[in-house]
Amino acid sequence: xxRVTQPEKLLSVFKGxxxxxxxxxxxxxxxxxxxxxxxxxxxxxxxxxxxxRESIKGFTADLNKGETSFHLKKPFAQExxxxxxxxxxxxxxxxxxxxxxxxxELSVKP
Amino acid sequence: xxxxxxHPSRVICKSGTxxxxxxxxLDFQATTxxxxxxxxxxxxxxxxxxxxxxxxxxxxxxxxxKFLINHASLTLSTLTVTSAHPEDSSFYICSxxxxxxxxxxxTFGSGTRLTVV
Numbered sequence: 001x002x003r004v005t006q007p008e009k010l011l012s013v014f015k016g017x018x019x020x021x022x023x024x025x026x027x028x029x030x031x032x033x034x035x036x037x038x039x040x041x042x043x044x045x046x047x048x049x050x051x052x053r054e055s056i057k058g059f060t061a062d063l064n065k066g067e068t069s070f071h072l073k074k075p076f077a078q079e080x081x082x083x084x085x086x087x088x089x090x091x092x093x094x095x096x097x098x099x100x101x102x103x104x105e106l107s108v109k110p
Numbered sequence: 111x112x113x114x115x116x117h118p119s120r121v122i123c124k125s126g127t128x129x130x131x132x133x134x135x136l137d138f139q140a141t142t143x144x145x146x147x148x149x150x151x152x153x154x155x156x157x158x159x160x161x162x163x164x165x166x167x168x169x170x171x172x173x174x175x176k177f178l179i180n181h182a183s184l185t186l187s188t189l190t191v192t193s194a195h196p197e198d199s200s201f202y203i204c205s206x207x208x209x210x211x212x213x214x215x216x217t218f219g220s221g222t223r224l225t226v227v
Contacts, residue, residue, distance in 0.1 A: 100156075103151070
């Protein structure tokens, strides 16, 4: 069955430290993956998607089909990166619906 | 960029009444809209998928008679919570997508905080 797993509920780092938010997926089809960010009291915003291979706010993510992972990375965390991060998988053969991981709260301390 | 307006942002209603939540795509045509429910600091749980002009597809465990979804036009979808109960209190979020092509993203509404008293 299709599934997105974010094993860490909370990740706390100091400013300037590297960050890696883990995401693993289970899907029999060709995956299309996204990272969304939700700042406090704001709506979900697209951070990046593996198809476009772009880097937003210094974050990058590489799709690893062998490990079925799409981990989000940033070399130097900033305080303004503190937010909820959601990994999502598009089920293209099911009407394009998007299913989400459980979310990881990133807390960047000064 | 694409904008989705969700209204109301917050609503309090009495048990047994119905509440309607609107989701509008302001500058694009949303062929598909999705409705999610989110509990505090938890994931978004997909409730249903609606395509313009057709019946919504509900996820397993979601009562279609309780959560009525209408997608009458390419810019408007509504979710009506009927006969609301306190356990329906939650944060409801809509999302709109253009076409079905790969690479298209999803635009999210700002959410509706429903409190049933």
